[in-house]
Amino acid sequence: MSDEQRDFEAYLAMRELLPRLDAAIPGKWEITKEGITHDAATPNGPHELTVLRIRKRLEQATPNNLVAHTGVPDVEDEPKQILRRPDVMVIAEADTEGEGAFDPRSLLAAIEVVSISNPENDWVSKMRDYPAMGIPVYVIVDPRTGSGSVLTDIHTTPTGPRYATRKDFVYGETVTIADWTIPTDNLPRYA
Structure with a gap:
């Protein structure tokens, strides 16, 4: 068996395990190139309200x-x-029909609200995974700091696809996400 086949078999085993982990242990489970990642905290009030x-x-x-x-x-x-589970996905309603996971190339944007227990998941590994998956816009909203970033313009680098453009914002500013603008006022902060 080749290394690629072994890696794919390991991925399928992890994917099969996720529903059991979801049922047994609170939090959010995802699969990255490094393996299974866990956001141990159940989303709290400020996270869910954001x-x-x-x-x-x-x-x-x-x-x-x-x-x-x-x-x-x-x-x-x-x-x-x-395999990822964005907090918010902008997608054509027609692309939500059917069974199974969404194709990442059908997403117009993925928005993540940074969790208290695993901020590196949003700021590091998803910054790597989302452009690799072809998601054109990635927005990070960080209630810890009252700020965030909009990442766009996927380009090729020696270490893989990356976002070329990063526009930072602070709460209270209007943010452009793809073709749309939204206000960021009145978003809760973590205490």
């Missing part, structure tokens, strides 16, 4: 054929062996 407000603001700003989707299903790039 997700809700961003979702509502995006749905007001986007055309009717698009949705700001939260929850399941996952976003999976099986050939790259990556």
